[in-house]
Amino acid sequence: MSHLIIQDLHKSFGDLRALQGVDMVVEKGEFFVLLGPSAAGKTTTLRMVCGIERADQGRVVFDGEDVTGAEVRGRDMAMVFQTFALYPHMTIFDNLAYPLRQSGMAKADVVQRVNEVAEMLRLGHTLARKPGTASGGEQQRVAIGRALVRRPSLLLLDEPLTNLDAKLRFDTRAEFKRLHRELGMTIVYATPDELEALSMGQRIALLRGGRIVQTGTPDELYTKPQDTYVAGMVGSPKVNLIPAIRRGADDAPLVEMPFGAVQNGPWADALKPFPVGSELIFGFRPHDVAPATDTGGDDGDGGGTMRIAAKVHLIEPLGDVVILDLTAGETQLKMVLPEEQAIRYSVGDDVPVNLRVENSFLFARETGTAIC
Amino acid sequence: MFGKRKERGLREAGWGQTLFAGAIGLIYFFPVLWIIMTAFKTRTDALATPPKFIFTPTLDNFVSVFWRVSQQGNEAISTGFGLYFFNSVFVAASGVLLALIIGTLAAYGFSRYPLKGNDTYLFVILTTRMLPPIIVIIPIFLMFRLTGMSGSYYGVILLYAAFNLPFSIWMMKSFFDELSGDVEDAARLDGSSERGVFFRICLPQLKAGLAATAVFALILTWNEFLFALLLTGSDTRTVPVAMARTIGGELGVDWGLLAAIITLFLIPVFGVTYLLQNHLLRGVTFGTIKK
Ligand SMILES: Nc1ncnc2c1ncn2[C@@H]1O[C@H](COP(=O)(O)OP(=O)(O)OP(=O)(O)O)[C@@H](O)[C@H]1O
Numbered sequence: 001m002s003h004l005i006i007q008d009l010h011k012s013f014g015d016l017r018a019l020q021g022v023d024m025v026v027e028k029g030e031f032f033v034l035l036g037p038s039a040a041g042k043t044t045t046l047r048m049v050c051g052i053e054r055a056d057q058g059r060v061v062f063d064g065e066d067v068t069g070a071e072v073r074g075r076d077m078a079m080v081f082q083t084f085a086l087y088p089h090m091t092i093f094d095n096l097a098y099p100l101r102q103s104g105m106a107k108a109d110v111v112q113r114v115n116e117v118a119e120m121l122r123l124g125h126t127l128a129r130k131p132g133t134a135s136g137g138e139q140q141r142v143a144i145g146r147a148l149v150r151r152p153s154l155l156l157l158d159e160p161l162t163n164l165d166a167k168l169r170f171d172t173r174a175e176f177k178r179l180h181r182e183l184g185m186t187i188v189y190a191t192p193d194e195l196e197a198l199s200m201g202q203r204i205a206l207l208r209g210g211r212i213v214q215t216g217t218p219d220e221l222y223t224k225p226q227d228t229y230v231a232g233m234v235g236s237p238k239v240n241l242i243p244a245i246r247r248g249a250d251d252a253p254l255v256e257m258p259f260g261a262v263q264n265g266p267w268a269d270a271l272k273p274f275p276v277g278s279e280l281i282f283g284f285r286p287h288d289v290a291p292a293t294d295t296g297g298d299d300g301d302g303g304g305t306m307r308i309a310a311k312v313h314l315i316e317p318l319g320d321v322v323i324l325d326l327t328a329g330e331t332q333l334k335m336v337l338p339e340e341q342a343i344r345y346s347v348g349d350d351v352p353v354n355l356r357v358e359n360s361f362l363f364a365r366e367t368g369t370a371i372c
Numbered sequence: 373m374f375g376k377r378k379e380r381g382l383r384e385a386g387w388g389q390t391l392f393a394g395a396i397g398l399i400y401f402f403p404v405l406w407i408i409m410t411a412f413k414t415r416t417d418a419l420a421t422p423p424k425f426i427f428t429p430t431l432d433n434f435v436s437v438f439w440r441v442s443q444q445g446n447e448a449i450s451t452g453f454g455l456y457f458f459n460s461v462f463v464a465a466s467g468v469l470l471a472l473i474i475g476t477l478a479a480y481g482f483s484r485y486p487l488k489g490n491d492t493y494l495f496v497i498l499t500t501r502m503l504p505p506i507i508v509i510i511p512i513f514l515m516f517r518l519t520g521m522s523g524s525y526y527g528v529i530l531l532y533a534a535f536n537l538p539f540s541i542w543m544m545k546s547f548f549d550e551l552s553g554d555v556e557d558a559a560r561l562d563g564s565s566e567r568g569v570f571f572r573i574c575l576p577q578l579k580a581g582l583a584a585t586a587v588f589a590l591i592l593t594w595n596e597f598l599f600a601l602l603l604t605g606s607d608t609r610t611v612p613v614a615m616a617r618t619i620g621g622e623l624g625v626d627w628g629l630l631a632a633i634i635t636l637f638l639i640p641v642f643g644v645t646y647l648l649q650n651h652l653l654r655g656v657t658f659g660t661i662k663k
């Protein structure tokens with residue numbers, strides 16, 4: 001059964017249309033990520049799910065029950081607020097105990113539960129203090145702990161890792177995954193960070209300007225982006241997007257770019273109806289570009305790869321991989337190589353590269369939507 | 373250069389600065405100090421020219437606040453000031469408390485559940501305080517006569533509550549506005565009732581604001597003269613009114629007595645302000661300092 005269904009959710013703040021028809025379905029026990037840039041409407045969506053914001057239009061169905069206009073209290077869900085929203089006048093212990101006490105849990109059980117959570121989040125030493133005296137990272141962990149402590153069946157997380165340092169972020173990420181596995185909670189996780197989304201989400205909904213652009217598994221978003229925005233948002237380093245023109249015969253389309261033409265991509269059939277001269281955008285991942293030197297001339301087997309004559313323009317080492325910024329004529333493109341391969345190149349070198357056409361994307365330039 | 377400035381800013385004040393600040397403080401405090409000194413002077417010392425700074429203190433003035441000698445000269449008769457002090461405390465405390473309770477509830481409503489035209493309502497509430505009291509006193513006096521509230525405790529208490537309400541609402545509303553709405557939403561999600569949100573989440577965060585509002589309202593009420601003069605009776609008379617009645621008579625103004633009354637009258641306000649001063653400072657600067 002679907003645990004959470006959101007249908008056609010609209011919300012305006014005065015003239016500002018924050019949500020313009022959000023639809024999503026979250027399955028029971030799923031780790032669902034709401035990915036979107038700042039002001040996309042992530043927080044607004046989560047607030048409507050828990051009922052603290054009223055929808056202008058649309059429905060929220062939780063556990064098979066329409067909760068659109070229902071009371072906030074008593075929902076079997078907890079939220080980690082982006083602003084933490086800790087109770088400033090209570091000690092951290094009381095903050096963590098608050099949801100349990102509200103549910104009328106026995107004193108001894110409260111103490112035990114709070115201590116468990118505090119230990120897990122390494123908050124033991126802070127329990128007697130007020131949140132105002134805790135560090136940003138500690139405050140964030142208190143917020144997380146307060147949401148986890150009553151083991152809700154749905155956990156809403158609004159950018160819960162932003163204030164943690166790298167190591168703690170890594171640990172907490174693993175902790176969320178473990179909790180998700182062990183407690184079987186459904187998690188809706190809002191983040192602007194694409195890496196976080198790809199590494200944690202079982203499914204991702206990409207939100208932009210109050211609309212969901214695409215929903216799918218990380219793999220689907222990566223390999224079948226529905227438009228240039230998704231292609232650009234998912235994947236690092238960023239996808240290469242090259243302006244192109246449709247050429248060739250009606251039933252044998254050709255995509256012409258400044259540095260050459262390609263055909264027979266996965267988009268070839270869908271491109272046929274487009275008139276010759278249509279403006280397109282050709283996209284490919286930096287991971288799908290490789291130096292052509294070793295393979296020599298054996299790329300003649302029918303359009304599997306495309307040869308591009310490029311020059312190294314810039315080298316960005318990123319630890320074990322290196323991004324090479326290349327220029328092919330006037331056009332810039334990126335290639336990712338393992339470090340041991342990349343050390344062979346220096347700025348200004350000529351590098352013939354092969355592009356794997358089978359993994360490429362094609363978009364209509366005007367609308368940005370995928371042709372496939 | 374920047375570093376030096378910062379260092380200067382952090383340094384403790386030197387002796388010169390301390391003396392200077394002390395001198396300014398003394399100038400402000402001098403009238404109060406003079407009154408307190410006068411309270412301990414005999415009639416001749418009080419009227420002496422040039423004014424006396426060194427004198428033998430006496431408690432006579434304080435005794436005569438409460439008792440005077442009877443015409444026969446052998447009995448001590450109560451002046452009624454014990455009652456007047458009680459009245460002042462009782463009326464001011466009740467009026468302020470009532471204003472604080474109603475004001476806080478109203479402010480929460482205005483802040484969290486704004487009506488259509490919220491600002492207009494708030495403005496209208498404030499307009500009642502824009503007129504000088506002398507203008508509204510006559511209709512109020514007549515209303516009190518008509519309803520029989522003249523001279524009763526509850527009449528003055530209600531009036532003082534009404535008198536403090538606009539200010540309490542405005543002040544408390546600004547404090548509520550400063551609170552993070554997310555915190556309240558979190559409490560609701562954590563299972564709190566609306567009542568719990570107000571009493572357990574909002575109010576405890578506003579202790580400082582409540583204290584500040586209470587002290588300001590208390591000072592205004594404590595010193596209020598005009599309404600008290602016209603609306604209290606002999607049993608419910610407050611100290612400012614009773615004090616005014618000691619002026620005049622065949623002996624002229626008894627400065628020592630008056631100073632003694634004022635000195636006693638200052639003690640409760642001093643006390644309350646002192647007790648709440650930490651809260652008070654936080655209340656006044658509320659929101660200007662990021663927590
Ligand atoms: N209470 C409000 N009043 C007015 N505008 C609001 C309110 N809440 C949100 N908005 C607006 O709605 C839009 C969506 O906001 P939202 O907080 O949902 O974004 P977000 O995706 O969470 O962004 P971020 O990553 O920065 O937190 C923004 O343009 C924001 O300014």
Ligand SMILES: [Mg+2]
Nearest residue numbers: 042043082158
């Ligand atoms: Mg947000």
